[in-house]
Amino acid sequence: MSAPELIRIVSRDSPMALAQVERVRAELAALHPGARTEVVPVKTTGDKWLGDLSQVEGKGAFTKEVDAALLSGEADLAVHCVKDVPADRPLPAGTVFAAFLERDDVRDALVHPDGLTLDGLPAGTRVGTSSVRRVAQLAATHPHLRCVPFRGNANRRLAKLAAGEADALLLAVSGLERIGRPDVISEVLSPETMMPPIGAGILALQCRKDDTALIDAVSGLGHPRTHQEATAERMFLHVLQGHCNSPIAGYARVDRSGELSLRACVFTSDGKTRLNAHEWAGRLDPATLGTSVAVALLRQGAREIIDGIAH
Numbered sequence: 001m002s003a004p005e006l007i008r009i010v011s012r013d014s015p016m017a018l019a020q021v022e023r024v025r026a027e028l029a030a031l032h033p034g035a036r037t038e039v040v041p042v043k044t045t046g047d048k049w050l051g052d053l054s055q056v057e058g059k060g061a062f063t064k065e066v067d068a069a070l071l072s073g074e075a076d077l078a079v080h081c082v083k084d085v086p087a088d089r090p091l092p093a094g095t096v097f098a099a100f101l102e103r104d105d106v107r108d109a110l111v112h113p114d115g116l117t118l119d120g121l122p123a124g125t126r127v128g129t130s131s132v133r134r135v136a137q138l139a140a141t142h143p144h145l146r147c148v149p150f151r152g153n154a155n156r157r158l159a160k161l162a163a164g165e166a167d168a169l170l171l172a173v174s175g176l177e178r179i180g181r182p183d184v185i186s187e188v189l190s191p192e193t194m195m196p197p198i199g200a201g202i203l204a205l206q207c208r209k210d211d212t213a214l215i216d217a218v219s220g221l222g223h224p225r226t227h228q229e230a231t232a233e234r235m236f237l238h239v240l241q242g243h244c245n246s247p248i249a250g251y252a253r254v255d256r257s258g259e260l261s262l263r264a265c266v267f268t269s270d271g272k273t274r275l276n277a278h279e280w281a282g283r284l285d286p287a288t289l290g291t292s293v294a295v296a297l298l299r300q301g302a303r304e305i306i307d308g309i310a311h
């Protein structure tokens with residue numbers, strides 16, 4: 001299969017996003033040694049606005065400008081963290097996911113300058129995170145800690161931590177690995193302690209729908225197990241129709257025997273109510289599994305919880 005001669009890759013311009021692009025370029029170079037790539041970095045609304053994301057049309061704040069560059073033809077291939085791509089609505093018309101790369105670590109990490117663990121943090125410790133998912137889970141399990149709003153890309157958050165704006169941080173392990181800072185991790189939190197978000201650790205390659213040559217060329221970078229997991233997780237979120245202030249967590253996993261399962265939770269903002277569901281796919285395809293888990297949570301009252309949270 002021959003690849004287009006020049007592939008222009010658009011992405012956010014944060015250090016994490018640019019590291020992600022470098023992974024894509026390396027995998028592309030291995031698969032298509034003849035293809036040249038060029039990077040088109042863009043700043044997104046989510047990078048520029050450091051206040052509350054719900055005030056800037058939260059969802060899509062990290063993807064809108066990237067999608068626009070793809071659709072206008074300024075670039076040919078977009079690299080997204082699946083976690084940042086809204087799942088309640090379809091992808092922008094005229095675009096498709098051409099591949100999901102092999103998934104990285106799905107877990108969150110605690111970053112504490114003195115290496116304390118989550119259970120070792122003293123009462124009143126200020127934990128920097130603006131994630132409603134992390135806030136709700138911490139409120140439930142560690143009510144003596146205090147979450148303080150913390151935005152900005154991962155490097156900036158580490159700088160703000162060093163400047164004393166918080167005592168500890170919660171960040172994705174995969175993100176810290178991508179920016180070359182796994183050294184700051186004081187504890188990796190199990191998914192039971194801190195249920196990850198939909199799409200955690202997965203990079204998606206997005207193309208224009210009519211660019212079949214490029215779609216064919218990059219589809220070889222796709223990872224089948226990750227594809228199943230991403231499909232189940234995104235369908236789950238699509239059926240649930242959450243909003244940017246609704247704490248929702250969950251992850252699908254293909255185990256060693258090849259069986260796909262999806263576990264997921266919906267929380268109230270204070271973490272006091274937590275709905276749980278966990279199902280195995282059996283003979284269901286991944287998307288139907290996602291639907292089934294969402295329906296299981298809706299039967300338990302997820303709609304009322306989600307709609308009861310201001311947004």
Ligand SMILES: NCc1[nH]cc(CCC(=O)O)c1CC(=O)O
Pocket residue numbers: 081082083084154170171172174175199200201202203
């Ligand atoms: N919201 C920003 C964001 N989007 C994706 C990741 C982590 C990497 C990934 O899951 O692909 C992060 C940083 C974080 O939450 O710590």
